[in-house]
Amino acid sequence: MSFFAFRRRLSQGDEFVFQTLIGLVIGMAVAVIVMMFHELIDVAASASQFEDWPWWQRLLLPIAGAIACYALLQRHQNRAQLGVGHVIETLHRAPRHWPVTNAILQFLLTPVLLASGQSGGREGPAVHLGATFGAWMTERMHLPRNNLRVFVGAGAAAAISSTFGTPLAGVAFAMEVVVMEYTVAGFLPIIAAAVAASWLIGILVGAPLVSIPDLSSMQSPDLGWVLVLGLGSGLISAAFNWVVRTTAQHRPRFGVIWAGVICGAVGVFVPDVMGDGFYVLGDLLATPSVWQLLVLLLVCKLLVTGLSLGLGMPIGFIGPLLLMGAAWGALVGLASGAPDPLLTLIGMTAVMGGALFAPLAAVLAVIELSQQTDLILPAMTAVAIAILLHRLLGQEGLFVHQLADAGRPLALHRSNHPMHHLGVDAAIRNNVVQINRRFNGLPKPADVVVWGVGRRQMRAMEWLEFVKASNELAPGSDLATVIQGHTLERMHNDATLAEVWAHTRASHAQGAYFRHPNGRLNGIIWRTQLEDQFQ
Incomplete structure (x- = not known):
């Protein structure tokens, strides 16, 4: 196969073997990057058993960290867009170059x-790193840009798969949250990336980077309590989104610093609210707790994380969502009279x-975290109820709402248009002859005749029209x-x-x-080619 035939297949999304190989490379590379990222966090937070800190340290360190963050963001204002929301916006705006320094x-x-x-949390930043590596690979290899969303999705899926050891959930997350569409062409490379990342982490580390207690021997929970779990999860997710959005709409000056003040002030009294809370999450899944402490943890985590995000703190929130859901699931388990870790697990994912x-x-x-297919029905029930109630309360996906509230709404009917899945080589007309600007007779026959009129501009006519x-x-x-x-x-x-269509339309070419x-x-x-075929 010639190089041009190969590029044409890439432009048409037909080169599955090559895309899958690139997906494997992305998955393994992202696994290493995310492993290093987690290791850096663990080293930096090695002394972060927050309940062991003296009260003044729990108060002052979050403030100091927020001040340092504010200073850094002010110094690099053009690189201050971070996290999954930044990935989604960048992917759907489709810039010429993906910002790697962010x-x-x-x-x-x-x-x-x-x-x-x-x-x-650390999961959103990990997705940012994985997606950026996928975009960087696309640009460095000079691949047709219709491959960008496939390899960005592959990087995002690999990041989730590396973190939790859940390749299927990683693929679904990439498709639902980042790419925001399901395509047959994109599935195979993204699956390859997620599987490669999970396998490599298993070889290098021996376990997912965020470990969950073994729940494979637990019995499926009662359906009645699952309904209660779903209702509460919908209320919690809607309340969290509302807090974030309302705070962002009334964000004061020095919002990031105020976020540190709030976290420190609450952390003095409730240290479990600090950090990503995964050590607390493990305790909730392994052992029952007192309902008063669970309520306190749930309310404080929701308010502190929601206020921090709304005030502009550039940090992930998937981990806090899981912790809030785990606290609610543990509460439902206590109410049922028999604490059930599976209710805690379903609550985690339903809120998220x-x-x-x-x-x-x-x-x-x-399913992947519990290793129990028997949980399909209760999990689907709780998640469906949670999302339905979430929508009835006027909320949608938080990333989409954040962009809309900031005046940068996503136009998914355009960004997910079929033309984004095809490159130039899928529609280019190659039987073209270029002639000198000074007429010197008819050239050899071709479909189209073109001549230059400027440094980056030409004019053209169909052959019969030119003759x-x-x-x-x-x-x-x-x-x-x-x-x-x-x-x-x-x-x-x-x-x-x-x-091509957007540029020619904007320039009136x-x-x-x-x-x-x-x-x-x-x-x-021709622009009419695209309008006739896709509009």
Whole structure:
């Protein structure tokens, strides 16, 4: 197969073998990156058993960490967009170059914030790192940009799979939360990345980076308590989203510093609210607790994390959502008279699924973490009720709402348009002849005739149209002045058809032309081709 035939298959999304191989590479690389990221967090937070800290340390360290964060973000304001929300916006805006330095800032900042006791999580930042690596691979290999969302999704799935050892949930998370669509072409590379990441972490570490107690021998919970669990999970996820959005709408100056003050003040009295809380999560799954402490943990974690996010603290919140859900599930277990870790597990994922609007990821996480297919029905029931109530209370996925509230709403009907899945080579017309601007007779026959009129602009006509127009031309005539032609704007060979359509429409051009790296004309695409086929 020639290189150009290979690129055409990539542009059409048909090169499954190569995409799958790249997915495997991304999965293994992201596994190593995320493992290093977790190790850095664990080293930075090695002394972070917050209940052992003196009260003044629990008060002052979050404030100090917030001040350092504020100073860093002020110094790098053009790189201050971090986390899964940034990944979603960047992917669906489809910039020419993916911002890699944001991910480097995320890699260094998250351990500092968690070690200082900020209430947040590490999973969202890990997704940011994985997605950025997938985008970086796409750009470095000069692949057609219709592959971008596939490999960004592969990186995101690998990050979740590495963290929890849940490849299926990682794939669903990438599709539901990041890419926001399911496509047959994208499944195989994303599955390959998730599986490769999980296998490599198993070989290098021997267990998922965030471990969950063994729940495989537990009995499926009673359906009545599952209904209660789903209702409460919907209320909690809706309340959390409301707190985040309301706080963001009334964010004061120095919001990040105020977030540190709130976390420190609450942490003095409730140290379990600090950090990502995974050691607390393990305790909730392993042993029952006192209901008063569970209520206190749930309320404080919801308020502190929600206020911190709304005030602009650049930290993940998937971990806190899991902890809130675990506290609620443990409460339901206590109310049932027989504390049940499976209710705690289902509560974790139901709250997360409601807040992120990711039902399939939540259900698959329950199955993979518990290793029990018998939990499909109770998990689906709780998650469905939680998401339904979440929607009835006027909330949607938090990432989407955050972007809309910031005045940057996603236009999914455009960003998920079929033209984003196809590259230039899927529609380019290669039977094109370029002639000199000064008319010197008819060239050899071709489908389209083009001539230059500027540094990055050409004009073109269909062959028969040009032949007819050239009948009255004298030798040496300036084609730019005597023939109107159709305006073509130069674009890069890696562009998607959606980018071609948007650029030509914005510049009022009738099409775009493309050159090989050696400067030779590659071909053209008429804007009417795209409008006729896709509009």
